[in-house]
Amino acid sequence: MFAVTFTEGQLEELLHIPEPWYIDWVSFSLELKQLDVYVKFRKKGSLYLLGLWSNPSAGERHSRS
16 A cells, blocks of 8 residues: 655646635545545635636626537
């Protein structure tokens, strides 16, 4: 068995998880051979990167094409 330690933001980068999303916590089951990664959204984050809103404070919603 081995252990891996990541610095802050390293696992998000490896899994291509962009801001404003972040990894809240991770669990691994050796029996199930399963890695569970729990992701959260920063409260003051913007969905601009996803093309849903231009500015979270303006509250404008853009239609999806």
